Amino acid sequence: MQYNTQMEAAKKGILTEQMHIVAEKEHMPVELLAERVAAGSIAIPANINHAALSPEGIGEGLRTKINVNLGVSGDCADYEQEFDKVKLSIALQAEAIMDLSNFGKTNAFRERLIEYAPAMIGTVPIYDAIGYFEKELASITAEDFLEVVESHAKQGVDFMTIHAGITKNTIAKFKESGRLTNIVSRGAPCSLRGSN
Numbered sequence: 657m658q659y660n661t662q663m664e665a666a667k668k669g670i671l672t673e674q675m676h677i678v679a680e681k682e683h684m685p686v687e688l689l690a691e692r693v694a695a696g697s698i699a700i701p702a703n704i705n706h707a708a709l710s711p712e713g714i715g716e717g718l719r720t721k722i723n724v725n726l727g728v729s730g731d732c733a734d735y736e737q738e739f740d741k742v743k744l745s746i747a748l749q750a751e752a753i754m755d756l757s758n759f760g761k762t763n764a765f766r767e768r769l770i771e772y773a774p775a776m777i778g779t780v781p782i783y784d785a786i787g788y789f790e791k792e793l794a795s796i797t798a799e800d801f802l803e804v805v806e807s808h809a810k811q812g813v814d815f816m817t818i819h820a821g822i823t824k825n826t827i828a829k830f831k832e833s834g835r836l837t838n839i840v841s842r843g844a845p846c847s848l849r850g851s852n
Contacts, residue, residue: 666694705812727756758783
């Protein structure tokens with residue numbers, strides 16, 4: 657292959673199949689789309705290992721995309737219930753699904769999700785690292801984290817959220833501040849997110 661990313665292809669003047677699909681969906685000339693991909697004002701998250709993907713573009717001059725957050729957690733460990741949410745998300749034409757799974761067999765759930773969903777799939781590797789290594793968060797090393805990132809990419813994940821702003825120093829400050837609750841970014845508990 658002559659490129660690793662859509663941006664790299666666009667910079668080399670290669671109009672990929674994904675660019676053609678996105679240009680048609682967006683009613684935009686493919687050359688203009690490629691120009692914006694090359695400039696970084698449009699992204700096309702499209703992992704070559706996500707065979708079910710129907711590519712989408714995000715950025716300048718494109719339609720707003722719908723993202724659905726879901727995932728298996730200690731609060732909601734029902735795999736089938738979460739997969740019902742996946743099916744509903746696809747039925748309602750969501751263009752992206754953010755798998756926030758952080759409990760149990762996350763690889764098996766994500767594998768099934770990637771195999772089934774034409775939507776772009778995103779993950780938060782640090783959420784998965786705890787279960788992946790069966791370690792406490794504080795003992796996960798940079799090498800461990802990068803192993804999870806690589807694992808997700810090989811699995812077919814199209815995009816990832818990397819929490820890069822929290823250091824050991826900021827964690828110590830959070831602990832000293834007297835917070836009443838833990839730091840969260842996942843949203844409401846299972847019962848409030850709804851399943852039907």
